[in-house]
Amino acid sequence: MSTQHLLSLLVENKPGILTRVAALFARRGYNIESLAVGTTEIEGVSRITVVVSLDGQPLEQVTKQLNKLINVLKIVELEEETSVARDHMLIKVRTDSSTRSQVLEAVTLFRARVIDVVSDAVVIEVTGNAAKCQAFLKVLEPFGIKELVQSGAIAVSRGSKSMSEKVIR
Amino acid sequence: MATETLTGAQALIRSLELLGVDTVFGLPGGAILPTYDPLMDSKKLRHILVRHEQGAGHAAEGYAAASGRLGVCIATSGPGATNLVTAIADAHMDSVPMLAITGQVNSFSIGTDAFQEADIVGITMPITKHSFLVTRAEDIPGVVAAAYEIATTGRPGPVLIDFAKDAQNGKFEFSWPPKIDLPGFRPITDPHGKQVQAAAELILKSHKPILYVGGGVIRADASKELLALAELLHAPVTTTLMARGAFPDSHPQHLGMPGMHGTVPAVTALQKSDLLITLGARFDDRVTGDIKSFAKGAKVIHVDIDPAEIGKIRHADVPIVGDAKVVILMLIAELKAQMKDSKPDYEDWWVFLNGLKERYPLGYNETEDGKLSPQYVIQRIGELSGPEAIFAAGVGQHQMWSAQFIKYERPNSWLNSGGLGTMGYAVPAAMGAKVAQPDRLVWAIDGDGCFQMTNQELATCTINNIPIKVAIINNSSLGMVRQWQTLFYNSRYSNTDLNTGTDTIMVPDFVKLGEAYGCLAIRVEKIEEVDAAIKLAMETNDRPVVIDFIVGRDAMVWPMVPSGISNDAVQYARDAAPIWDGDE
């Protein structure tokens, strides 16, 4: 049975760091479900959010190996109960005069937004946790999803503590 | 701070000098030419021109393994850099401190498929501890110092620096020491006191402990401390292929090597033990065999400087992250405190182990074709050369016999390629070792197959006055592969004949080849000639020596645990499993 884990990595923003991280997952036989990278509040430090699925392998081995990468500063696993995670999706849905209102109703229900409308399609933007986004997709599916783009999950812990606090600078 | 205007190339040479590097092995080409120019003037750096960059890499490894210091190799971009790849991978597997320096095309040409451009940083990412691409001259001192720090601190390993040609040519104000900025590199050397305490408690509760000693003890320079620990406990010791020499072979507590070609006492002791005191070893599959049936009844104390090794293969009941030397010293103090005046009682354990040692000593049968026994030749080389000599082996049967039949009494005397199993390691590694330790006798014990991969470095040895001795254990075949064909493929010898033996067309003739390289070269076929040949080699120091020992091709490496099988099934010799008493 495979389980999913969400890892947050603070890394030095050095050339090749994404390759090093991604290649390590591949080489050690771990599957990346999603990956998001961006700069942070600290100059020169980037944050990589990885959702990894494990088929019985220990998560510990991959975090230990990641820690050995010289440019990796810190790794934490964010648990569902103590953190917030968001996915971001852009969805192009087929519509016509008879279905448009139903689609728009779903958009309101899920607190999504319509960002482009033409006669036979709409582009919808939705943010939320993975479960909400999946549920929204289910609702839209019958109308016909022409195109789907999604960012990897990004996540942050709840409360006032910051992940970068103890990272020496 | 006083500064000086230098080119990047001058800064590279200066930085190496200031870090205490005294030897580099390499071969120039276009992209590294700027660096070779100031190298010519260096009074502190000896550059040894190799004949193939793989040789430079293994020479750097041999230099490091014999001396415990950083080994350095240099190559140009593209093919020069890719020729280093095998040696870099080898150093990575065996935790060898190594710095690989490569030239790269100009930074503005990177990514254009320029002449001799290869993405060597990308190619070597999975086989280096870290790598750098330098595109600005002013970054050079900091990067070189950081690379040195990374390669030699914590778990040692290879670091590659790729220098764009314009970075070598650029000028800047050089100052030393540079700031080393490695916020993500924090190796742990000092263990948790609580863990050491827990380890001591476990040890004193055990009845059948064994010290499972790995290459980390040699890297930590902790042999003396290990001896003290072993004698304090009076516990048995086994040394992996990478740890041969970490504990004296002559010591009565030493059971020999574990694993696929380990001794019956060592393999069995691990299987029957109730506590593995694992020091700088990594539960390699050549040691454990089928992991599910490995040392089933044992608890595990695992000491390693790399946290990722602990629990990777086998659960550790007491994990200890730290430097082996520091940990052993703390463990000794803790044990003494806990033991007070009592000593642990391993009497029954020793009765069992001594029985094994008596019944299953290492041995071999004479060959049936009347040719020399390879084991005999190797044993005599060891006996006549003595404990201070250095022995570098290739990969194959001769490597296993060298691990078994030479008696190692000190660390840094046995050099080989354990993790990667790189044929061609021996000659260049012996060369590097001789450069690092010129006063010691250095042998390359090589196979007829391995020797043909890197023997061109004999030219380097002759020209640079590096008088190594090469013993070719010539069985006219890729012997280790042939052994598997004998045992597992119905003696169908697919592509393992090398035709180098006396009853073949002998291509090449190793004596002629050795002579062509300026060596003293002789052939030995009879048992009466063996000692005299070895002594002649030992007395000849004005040039390298090559001895072509013609040995029987059917000799096999025993004991053996077939790959992937439980270590309970260790075979003492063909079709001869040890007989267990009912009481064990």
Ligand SMILES: Cc1cc2nc3c(=O)[nH]c(=O)nc-3n(C[C@H](O)[C@H](O)[C@H](O)COP(=O)(O)OP(=O)(O)OC[C@H]3O[C@@H](n4cnc5c(N)ncnc54)[C@H](O)[C@@H]3O)c2cc1C
């Ligand atoms: C043909 C062939 C046959 C082989 N057969 C056998 C066999 O029968 N038996 C056998 O034993 N091997 C055999 N090997 C070798 C095997 O493949 C492995 O290379 C070897 O067993 C690994 O040795 P090790 O566990 O000592 O670890 P090493 O590879 O030496 O690793 C050293 C460990 O120590 C750690 N370390 C480094 N520095 C320190 C420090 N300062 N403090 C603490 N820890 C540190 C490292 O992190 C690492 O985990 C064979 C190889 C070949 C090519």
Ligand SMILES: Cc1ncc(C[n+]2csc(CCOP(=O)(O)OP(=O)(O)O)c2C)c(N)n1
């Ligand atoms: C570069 C490389 N290629 C192939 C192998 C597989 N291999 C392992 S041992 C061996 C035979 C080595 O032959 P030789 O050097 O004559 O040693 P022997 O076993 O005969 O003592 C081979 C081909 C290897 N380890 N390394």
Ligand SMILES: [Mg+2]
């Ligand atoms: Mg051979």
